[in-house]
Amino acid sequence: xxxxxxxxxxxxxxxxxxxxxxxxxxxxxxxxxxxxxxxxxxxxxxxxxxxxxxxxxxxxxxxxxxxxxxxxxxxxxxxxxxxxxxxxxxxxxxxxxxxxxxxxxxxxxxxxxxxxxxxxxxxxxxxxxxxxxxxxxxxxxxxxxxxxxxxxxxxxxxxxxxxxxxxxxxxxxxxxxxxxxxxxxxxxxxxxxxxxxxxxxxxxxxxxxxxxxxxxxxxxxxxxxxxxxxxxxxxxxxxxxxxxxxxxxxxxxxxxxxxxxxxxxxxxxxxxxxxxxxxxxxxxxxxxxxxxxxxxxxxxxxxxxxxxxxxxxxxxxxxxxxxxxxxxxxxxxxxxxxxxxxxxxxxxxxxxxxxxxxxxxxxxxxxxxxxxxxxxxxxxxxxxxxxxxxxxxxxxxxxxxxxxxxxxxxxxxxxxxxxxxxxxxxxxxxxxxxxxxxxxxxxxxxxxxxxxxxxxxxxxxxxxxxxxxxxxxxxxxxxxxxxxxxxxxxxxxxxxxxxxxxxxxxxxxxxxxxxxxxxxxxxxxxxxxxxxxxxxxxxxxxxxxxxxxxxxxxxxxxxxxxxxxxxxxxxxxxx
Amino acid sequence: xxxxxxxxxxxxxxxxxxxxxxxxxxxxxxxxxxxxxxxxxxxxxxxxxxxxxxxxxxxxxxxxxxxxxxxxxxxxxxxxxxxxxxxxxxxxxxxxxxxxxxxxxxxxxxxxxxxxxxxxxxxxxxxxxxxxxxxxxxxxxxxxxxxxxxxxxxxxxxxxxxxxxxxxxxxxxxxxxxxxxx
Numbered sequence: 001x002x003x004x005x006x007x008x009x010x011x012x013x014x015x016x017x018x019x020x021x022x023x024x025x026x027x028x029x030x031x032x033x034x035x036x037x038x039x040x041x042x043x044x045x046x047x048x049x050x051x052x053x054x055x056x057x058x059x060x061x062x063x064x065x066x067x068x069x070x071x072x073x074x075x076x077x078x079x080x081x082x083x084x085x086x087x088x089x090x091x092x093x094x095x096x097x098x099x100x101x102x103x104x105x106x107x108x109x110x111x112x113x114x115x116x117x118x119x120x121x122x123x124x125x126x127x128x129x130x131x132x133x134x135x136x137x138x139x140x141x142x143x144x145x146x147x148x149x150x151x152x153x154x155x156x157x158x159x160x161x162x163x164x165x166x167x168x169x170x171x172x173x174x175x176x177x178x179x180x181x182x183x184x185x186x187x188x189x190x191x192x193x194x195x196x197x198x199x200x201x202x203x204x205x206x207x208x209x210x211x212x213x214x215x216x217x218x219x220x221x222x223x224x225x226x227x228x229x230x231x232x233x234x235x236x237x238x239x240x241x242x243x244x245x246x247x248x249x250x251x252x253x254x255x256x257x258x259x260x261x262x263x264x265x266x267x268x269x270x271x272x273x274x275x276x277x278x279x280x281x282x283x284x285x286x287x288x289x290x291x292x293x294x295x296x297x298x299x300x301x302x303x304x305x306x307x308x309x310x311x312x313x314x315x316x317x318x319x320x321x322x323x324x325x326x327x328x329x330x331x332x333x334x335x336x337x338x339x340x341x342x343x344x345x346x347x348x349x350x351x352x353x354x355x356x357x358x359x360x361x362x363x364x365x366x367x368x369x370x371x372x373x374x375x376x377x378x379x380x381x382x383x384x385x386x387x388x389x390x391x392x393x394x395x396x397x398x399x400x401x402x403x404x405x406x407x408x409x410x411x412x413x414x415x416x417x418x419x420x421x422x423x424x425x426x427x428x429x430x431x432x433x434x435x436x437x438x439x440x441x442x443x444x445x446x447x448x449x450x451x452x453x454x455x456x457x458x459x460x461x462x463x464x465x466x467x468x469x470x471x472x473x474x475x476x477x478x479x480x481x482x483x484x485x486x487x488x489x490x491x492x493x494x495x496x497x498x499x500x501x502x503x504x505x506x507x508x509x510x511x512x513x514x515x516x517x518x519x520x521x522x523x524x525x526x527x528x529x530x531x532x533x534x535x536x537x538x539x540x541x542x543x544x545x546x547x548x549x550x551x552x553x554x555x556x557x558x559x560x561x562x563x564x565x566x567x568x569x570x571x572x573x574x575x
Numbered sequence: 576x577x578x579x580x581x582x583x584x585x586x587x588x589x590x591x592x593x594x595x596x597x598x599x600x601x602x603x604x605x606x607x608x609x610x611x612x613x614x615x616x617x618x619x620x621x622x623x624x625x626x627x628x629x630x631x632x633x634x635x636x637x638x639x640x641x642x643x644x645x646x647x648x649x650x651x652x653x654x655x656x657x658x659x660x661x662x663x664x665x666x667x668x669x670x671x672x673x674x675x676x677x678x679x680x681x682x683x684x685x686x687x688x689x690x691x692x693x694x695x696x697x698x699x700x701x702x703x704x705x706x707x708x709x710x711x712x713x714x715x716x717x718x719x720x721x722x723x724x725x726x727x728x729x730x731x732x733x734x735x736x737x738x739x740x741x742x743x744x745x746x747x748x749x750x751x752x753x754x755x756x757x
Contacts, residue, residue, distance in 0.1 A: 010743045021726050021741070057702040058615055058721055269593075535617035554656070 009033060009040050011047075018047055025529045027083035120456035125212055128256040129462060131323075142167050146275040147202065149186045154267055160184050162277070166201070172472035188272075189266055194242040196349050202272045203258035206325065208249055211350065213456045224323060229253050241266045280383030325354045325459075327378055327468035333373040337473045341450075342443050356381045369490070413500060413545045418475075420499045430492065431537045438530045445526040448519050451475055457514035469573075471553070475515055476571040483564035487527070490557040497554045504551040506558035515571050520566040522563060527554040586749060598635040601647055606631065608648075608722060615718040616659050629723055630655045632742050646731070652724065653732040656715055663711075672734055687697040698755070706747075712757040 009030060014058060016022045017030045024395070034040045145166045152159045162180040192198070196214075197232055198207045212233055219234040232248045246264040251257065258307065260273040331348050332341070335358075340346050342366070347359045358375045359425070360383075375383035421427035455463075455471055463471065497504070513520040532553040536545060576680065585607045609630050613623035633654050706714060712733070721730045726744075730737045 012741055012751055015745050015748060016741060018746075019720070019726070046752055047748060048757060050748050050755050051701045053698065053755045054721065054748075054751060055708065055716065057699050057706065058718075060699050061703065062614065239616060 004374075004417065008037065008043075011043075013039065014044055014047055017511075018051070020043065024391075050065055068476065077448055109383050119231055120458070121212060121218075122250065122456050124211070124222055124229055124231050124256075125205055125209035126458040126462050128249075128251050128258060129209050129459070142280055143277065144280050145203075145277045147204075148273045148275050149180060149188065150271040150273075151187060152269040153212065154269060187268055188270055191244070191263065191268065195244050203261050203274060205251070205256070207259055207349075208247065208261070209459055210454060211247070214453045215457060216453075221348070224253060228259065229256075234392065260303070264328065272409055321327075322382070323464065324356055324528035325378060326370040326464050326467045329463065329470050331356055331358055331374055331378050331381055332468040333474065335371070336477070338370055338374075339368075340371065341447055341474070345448065346371065357384060358382070359384045377454075397527065413547060413550070416500050417545070420496060426508070432488055434492050434533055434537065437485045437492065438526075438533050441482050441485035441489065442471065442525050442530050444478045444485065445519075445523045448478045449477070449523045452516035452519040455516070457516050460514075460516075472515075472571050473573050476573045477570055479515075479564050479571065482522075483561055483568055486557050486564055489533075490561050492552070493554050493557060497550065497559075501548065502550045502554060504558070506553040506555050506562065509563040509566070511566070511570070515567055518563070520561060522567070525556050525560055529553060529560065532556070586588050592637070594638040595681045598631065601634055601651070601692055601696065603633045605648060606650055609651055612657055612718055612722055615721065616714060618662065619661060622662060626655065626658050630654045630660055633658075646728070649724070649728050649731045652719060652722070652728075653734075655661060656719075658709070658731060659715075701757075702751060709747050709750065710743075713750075715746045716743040719743060 004125060013022075013030060016025060017034070020027070022030060034044060039454070067132050079326065102415045143166075146163065147166065148163050150159060150161045160181065160183040164180050179491075189204075192202070196210055197211060198204050212220075215233070215235055221230075221232045223232075224231045229251045230248060230370060231251070232246070234246050235244055242265070244263050244265055246262075248260075248262040249258060250262075252259055257277070258274070260271065263272075305536045328348055335341050335346060335348065340363075344363060345360060346363065347357075349357055356378065358371055358381060360371050363371070373495050375381045418427075421430060451471070460468060460471060496502075509518070509521065522559040532549055536549060536553065581748050606627055608626045610623055618626060628703075630651055634647075634651060637650075642676065706717065709717065715733065716729055719732060720726075723730065726737050726740045729740045733740070
């Protein structure tokens, strides 16, 4: 066919159509023509055959070659080490060469060996949190730190840098921000606020440990090198825009002292590096920097520093004048006794060198007063309502509930379900009852999930006995209530399952070393059960019910009732 | 990103660490693609491996030099194409890569009957020879399309217009279609 035959599509048009490269209107016109034109349809088939032949020939070629699956060639490390960049870009050749050689050596190590961290990120962060208590040896001591801060805007690539100083006492913190400038200070403060890090103490490990614990999933690495330990955490890809995407904390191995923190957010990258750190007597500090509270009277010289914690096993922190984690736990315990930790917009978080913050938004006035009273009753606890301190944290969205069982629908089940209830009112009452149990179960599951995320097992081991007892008591309360709700739901479903001859075998859950480890699975099952309950009993527009959905629902409620009861039993609760 | 790549990240410092991470990530994710592409352009295996290394070294150096690379894959293909062309110029004779008899036989063995085996073998050889007979630009366009790039991406890689890409592809496929339906 001549290429210019106006009655048919040209070869180029056919190819563009085949490759989906035509604009929408042209594509529609081409499709309509091809639908009615034998010639063009046949040419399109020929074109498709040619492309198939090309693909087949290419694959045959690759199959015929013995291409190594691991393309890590030994020469690459050396060549990376030799890689140069134009000096006009501002790199110092000597430094770069050293970096490149080190990188090359490590690359060689990566290629030929498998790097396996021996510590978890949680353990290192817990070590660092515990060690921080030892930095201030007595109430007269003040830690004086200088920081260098760099900010790089991701979109434009522009960079800013500044320095500031921090004086940190046992119960007071002051810092100077003026030299940071408007390009760094506000944005860094926003980033810290949105992620609940402690702006007053930018390298503190405890808030980073808590941020780490709140992540629904994270990819961690711990690397020890040249006396430093680097903990890198990659947050989930679906993190909100204001959330930290990646955090890298560099610690001095000898005493777990944080040296540098690198944060990557959607729009900014920050690097906060400690330039110097010294412990000085408060008498030597400009009084205007520490005006808020009187410095304690002179005390005997500080005792020798306690031995540093071991790499994995670490001892409880030495006594300090103020323990923010213990205070945070005490506040949480008070809130729990009020029942305000069940689906209420109340948050408690800890600024390591500052205060504990109790934040509430949109709660009734009566509850506000109760929360204010809790804050007043606890030392160093600030109360903020309606999110006045920091922007509300955008929690990462929950993963979608698991898909429903995929099995053939059984239309007879719906009619038998109607027969079982007998009347609309009976069905309505049943639905309300089981939804109430599901809501109760989910509420407790959310509370347990938050507790487990905020207080992971590694952090729990650093708590004082009273705080641990409070944490365990809260976990036990929630798991007992959740077990009751699951058991009630299962008992509601039992007659239904018998009437509809639904048979199921609940699976037992493997026991977990720490109660926190069992929570994600329980939470996921609670959500799945709730989805099934709503699908089966509340949706008028659902497709005909499948037997597998009912079996799964009955099985889930029984499994959870058992697993939660086991969980409750596994948590030691002191009288 | 695996632990090894993160281990690399701490060898350097600050921005360099980030760049090394990114370069290793690119190497880990795209190396097979680039190697396949170079092999399809009929570079012998050893040379294709060497060129693949050079592509990622160039990427690393470009990042270190502050180059703004918006679409990584397109950038890698562009560099691979240039390196392939330079390599070919440096060859005293054009290296040829054909489906060897053993491989062709093994491909053909998968067919159902002796006749089908023979046809498959002959067809693959004919198509392969037809691809080899295309112009360099046509072959590059064809193989980039075979690696899944869209016309706009191919145009970016080669620094030509989208209609030019379409025309190179049309000529290539028309030529191969003749072989297939001969």
